[in-house]
Amino acid sequence: MATNPAIVWLPGWGMPDELWDPIRSGLPAYHHVIPDYTRVTQPEEFIVMIEKEVGRISHLPLIVVGWSMGGMLAQRLAARYPVTGLVLISTTGRFVRSREERSKGWPEAYVTRMQRGLVEDRKHVMEAFYLSILSERERLEKKCSFQVKGQNEWTQEALRAGLEYLREEDCRPFSPALFCPTTIIHGTNDTVCPVAAGEELAAQIPGATFMQIEDCGHAPLIFHPEIITLAVQRMVEIHGETDRRKPI
Incomplete structure (x- = not known):
């Protein structure tokens, strides 16, 4: 008998978990795992907390x-735990990039500037970051009511630790060993994780499916939740198909 998978939801830096709600509401039959890493104090604590929930x-x-x-x-x-499937949205293997790879990420100086800015004027830093998430068309639609809640949920220490994680993390060395079914979704107008980084990631993970959304910024889950929902549903179907093929 097939077992329904659990679904783990991991938001981005400074983002409220509630942004997943429109997508989760379309998947009522599954066990949802929602790690709360908004109050960690060190970059290594993020993965530790997630692994604790998954355990x-x-x-x-x-x-x-x-x-x-x-x-x-x-x-x-x-890379550390048996995962049935991945749905990766507006992400990258390496966030901080050199001048030669500036089309795939941010210079380290940008992250340093944000860290300093959090101490001097957190509200300004968060508002500027939230604005950068949206494409020009999305800004005109004014779908950014998540701003206030987002900056209230994360502690100052968690925001700092998250920026340090983004500065240090490099997933590229183990990408070729991720053999689980993977769907990568990316907006063409993403200025936080440029679409070139998504294409690079899709090329590195064996068999990954790459979905590109035209005129979309860094937040497909806000402006195109139906695409994310379908991707997760398809991942569930793939699990079911694989599970049925296993010998009894």
């Missing part, structure tokens, strides 16, 4: 959905 449901197949920084954590988890 409580080790008897269930696991599909991991990660957005931005959450997508990097999803890759790290899949």
Whole structure:
């Protein structure tokens, strides 16, 4: 008998978990795991907290959905834990890039500037970051009511630790060993994790499916939740098909 998988939801830096709600509501039959890493104090604590939550449901197949920084954590988890499937949204293998790779990420100086800015004027830093998430068209639609809640949920220490994680993490060395079914979704107008980084990631993970959304910024789950929902549903179907083929 097939077992419904659990679904782990990993949001991006400074983002409220509630942004997943429109997608989760379309998947009522599954066990949802929602690690709360908004109060960690050190970069290494993110993956430790996620693994602790996942360890409580080790008897269930696991599909991991990660957005931005959450997508990097999803890759790290899949490298250390048996994962049934990955849905990676607007993410990358390496966030900080050199001048030669500036089309695939941010210079380290940008991250350093944000870390300093959090101490001087957290509200300004968060508002500027939230604005950068949206494409020009999305800004005109004014779908950014998540801003206030997002900056209230994360402690100052968690924001700092998240930026340090983004500065240090490099998932590229183990990407070729991620053999679970993987779908990568990326907006063409993403200025936080450029689409070139998504293409690179798709090329590195064996058999990954790459879905590109035209005129979309860094937040497909806000403006195109139906695409994310379908991707997760398809991952569940793939698990079911694989499970039925296993010998009894």
